[in-house]
Amino acid sequence: MLFKRLIPKIVVEKTDSLAPIIFKSILTRAFEPFRVVGDPISQVKIQQSNLVDEILLVHRNRGLFDITFPNLVLRSCEYLNTPLTVGGAVTEPSHARILFESGADKIVIGRARSNLELLESIASNYGAQALVISIDYSDDDLKFGVDKFCESEISFGYMGLAGEIALNNKGRDGYGEGVDFRLLKTLQSTTKAPIVVGCGVSSVEHIANCFRAGCDAVTLSTFLSQTDQSIKQIRSHISTLGVNIRTRN
Amino acid sequence: MIDIIGSPSSNARAVYFAFLDMGVDCKIVQDATEIHNSKKIVLPGVGAFGALSKFLHDSKLYEPLQLRIAEGAKMLGICLGMQLLAEGSEESSEYKGLGIFMNHCKKFEGADLRVPHTGWDQVSINSQHEVLRGLSSDFSAFFSHSYYFPVDINCSFGTTEYGVEFSSVLAKDNVVGVQFHPERSQSNGRKILSNFADWE
Numbered sequence: 112m113l114f115k116r117l118i119p120k121i122v123v124e125k126t127d128s129l130a131p132i133i134f135k136s137i138l139t140r141a142f143e144p145f146r147v148v149g150d151p152i153s154q155v156k157i158q159q160s161n162l163v164d165e166i167l168l169v170h171r172n173r174g175l176f177d178i179t180f181p182n183l184v185l186r187s188c189e190y191l192n193t194p195l196t197v198g199g200a201v202t203e204p205s206h207a208r209i210l211f212e213s214g215a216d217k218i219v220i221g222r223a224r225s226n227l228e229l230l231e232s233i234a235s236n237y238g239a240q241a242l243v244i245s246i247d248y249s250d251d252d253l254k255f256g257v258d259k260f261c262e263s264e265i266s267f268g269y270m271g272l273a274g275e276i277a278l279n280n281k282g283r284d285g286y287g288e289g290v291d292f293r294l295l296k297t298l299q300s301t302t303k304a305p306i307v308v309g310c311g312v313s314s315v316e317h318i319a320n321c322f323r324a325g326c327d328a329v330t331l332s333t334f335l336s337q338t339d340q341s342i343k344q345i346r347s348h349i350s351t352l353g354v355n356i357r358t359r360n
Numbered sequence: 361m362i363d364i365i366g367s368p369s370s371n372a373r374a375v376y377f378a379f380l381d382m383g384v385d386c387k388i389v390q391d392a393t394e395i396h397n398s399k400k401i402v403l404p405g406v407g408a409f410g411a412l413s414k415f416l417h418d419s420k421l422y423e424p425l426q427l428r429i430a431e432g433a434k435m436l437g438i439c440l441g442m443q444l445l446a447e448g449s450e451e452s453s454e455y456k457g458l459g460i461f462m463n464h465c466k467k468f469e470g471a472d473l474r475v476p477h478t479g480w481d482q483v484s485i486n487s488q489h490e491v492l493r494g495l496s497s498d499f500s501a502f503f504s505h506s507y508y509f510p511v512d513i514n515c516s517f518g519t520t521e522y523g524v525e526f527s528s529v530l531a532k533d534n535v536v537g538v539q540f541h542p543e544r545s546q547s548n549g550r551k552i553l554s555n556f557a558d559w560e
Contacts, residue, residue, distance in 0.1 A: 113522060114480045114500070162546055164480055165502075188377055194502055194544045214373045216406070216504070216544065237369050238407040238440075240476040240504045274476050274504075305474045327474060357480050357500055 114357045116164040116328035117318070117346065118196075119335055120309065121154045123183065124171045133179050137171070138333050140285030142247070144171070148336060155187045161342040163193060164357060167219070167330055170199035176206050181213040188214030196243055204232040211237060219243040219277060224267040234272040243307070244269060245277040246294070253293070261297040270302040277307040277330070285333045287313025292324050299325060313337070315345055319352040362386040362557060363398045365425075365441075367415040369407035371543070375438065375553075378543040382550065384557045392424045398433050400556070401425070404543070405440025409465070409507070410452030412440055426458055435460075435535045436491070436556050439505060442530060442537030451507050460535050461515055465507045470523040476506040483518045483528045483540065491536050491555040492517065492529065499548045501528070501540035509539065 123134040124144060136151040137144050148154065151168070158166050168187060170180050184197055197210050198219030207218050207229070218233060220226055223244045233242045246264060253260050270276070276298060280291035290311040298306060308321050309330030321329045340348065350358050362379055366372035366388035379386040386402075389395055403425075405412050416422040429435050437445045446457045449465035468475045485497045508526035511519055518529030520539070530537040536556070542549030 112482065113477065116479050185373075188374060189381075191374075192378055192381075192544060192546050192549060194504070194541070208368075211369065211371065211406070212373065214371065214377065216371060216374070216541075236407060236411065238506070240478060240506060241406055274506075275478060303473065303475045305476070305478050327479065359500075 112355055114164070115322045115354055117342070117356070118165045118167050118307065118328055118330045119158045119163050119342070120167040120169060120330045120332040121151055121158070122169045122171055122332065123151045125175065125179070134183050138285060138336060139171070142281045142284050145285055151183060152186055152190070156190050159191055159193055163342055165194040165196060165328070166191070168195060168197045169219070170197075172200060176200045176202065181209045184210055184213040184215055198243070198245070202226070202229065204229060204236070207233050207237070211241070217241050217243050217274065219245050221245040221247050223269045224264070227267070227269060230269050230272045238274070239272060239304075240274040242273055243275040243277055244273040245279060247279045247281050249281050257293050258297060261294055261301070265301050270298075270304070273302065273304045275305045275307055275327075276302060277309065279308075279310045281310065283311035285310075287311060287333065287337070289317050290321050290329070292321055292326060295324055295326060315340070315348045315352070318345070319349055319354055322349070322354045362400045362402060363389045363395055364402045364404065365421065366390050367405070367412055369411060370404045370441075371406050372404050374543045375402055375404045378550065378553055379557065382554055382557065384554070390419060392420045395421070395424055395428055398428055400434045401428060402436045402438065402556075403441035403444060404438045405442075405444060407440060408451060409440065409443060409449040409457070410455040412444055413452065413455035413457065416444070422458070429458070429460060429535060432534050434556070434559055437535070437537035438543070439539060439541055442539055443507060443509060445530065445535060445537045446509060449507055461509075461512070461530060461532065463510060463512055465509050467507050468523055473523040476504060477508075477522045478504050481520050481522065481540075483520050485518050485529070487517045489517045489529070489531050489536065490559045491531075491552050493555050494551050495548060501538075501542070501545040501548055503528075503540045505539060509537075
């Protein structure tokens with residue numbers, strides 16, 4: 112039976128200084144930088160040694176795509192035998208190509224409605240399973256109701272291209288007040304793609320709630336730096352709550 | 361030396377790093393002239409059946425690959441690379457696979473089934489094989505695919521259940537295929553890659 116997944120998210124941002132360390136990993140609040148954590152490669156190595164289900168590496172600086180990010184992906188891959196999803200700065204098919212060549216397994220694209228051509232290009236060249244479409248929304252976007260917002264997103268016609276849909280309520284990012292999965296049911300009835308949720312986890316119960324609601328995976332960022340439980344302990348704790356999660360390799 | 365076929369949409373790099381990390385000599389190849397003496401070949405794959413089939417034809421690798429396999433070179437197909445070992449796929453009916461197995465890949469269908477089949481799932485070993493040495497009879501591995509290879513008692517060495525039971529490990533003579541990604545399946549995947557490297 113397919114296991115539910117826990118996906119540590121490593122957000123990176125360029126440092127002001129030049130080489131040798133070009134990227135720092137950071138924690139965010141409402142998608143804005145909040146605190147520096149350290150070196151992304153160390154984070155990757157830590158998560159690899161934790162034998163996590165998958166790693167998400169996100170470049171925060173939009174519109175700043177150059178060779179340094181694919182280089183970071185390539186260096187990360189040297190240490191990884193865990194699936195790697197990357198994204199955050201991809202605006203052209205050539206960006207996606209170089210990230211796949213650097214070892215990314217999947218690419219996550221946000222703001223789907225204005226990136227339709229890019230989405231089509233990735234899905235047709237690499238297959239839908241390599242494309243994660245991220246719907247990053249705020250409570251304000253839902254002011255006319257969940258159904259209206261979902262209807263409007265569905266009307267852009269990108270749902271069928273996605274190998275996975277990620278749902279992130281930006282306002283909840285970094286605050287640990289629980290995950291918003293209000294869009295889940297409506298989207299699950301429209302798309303067959305697995306659904307990943309994130310933003311707002313600060314307890315094992317929060318994670319278990321997402322899985323109980325029917326989500327396929329949960330991304331974790333701030334929570335992992337603020338808990339006294341290791342990922343292994345978190346997994347076995349979730350498993351005791353009746354969730355089908357991998358507890359051994 | 362292991363030759364890894366590096367089609368433009370494959371994750372050949374991840375397979376390359378995995379072998380490198382284990383101290384296994386390997387290289388990424390994209391040209392027919394580079395495989396005419398190959399003893400071991402890996403065909404990784406990400407993307408669409410038709411695109412990979414077209415790449416093999418366009419780069420004139422299709423027939424040399426079939427020839428190397430017929431001459432006894434050991435071959436490992438990964439994910440889409442495994443599906444290419446079949447005769448064809450519902451995904452792109454106008455394109456042909458390598459035809460090592462006389463089967464056709466099918467699309468996952470099911471009202472409540474999330475597709476693609478993405479994430480870690482169980483592989484049940486039905487028959488032992490060199491490349492499965494050291495693995496428990498029910499091990500987990502990372503999958504990412506929308507089409508599957510139906511169970512065939514003649515060649516299915518491992519199976520997985522997702523709405524339907526499908527082949528997750530195939531083998532016939534000098535050829536093996538795995539539907540999951542051993543290069544992304546942590547220690548279980550490493551065992552498979554290292555067994556393939558040691559396979560005499």
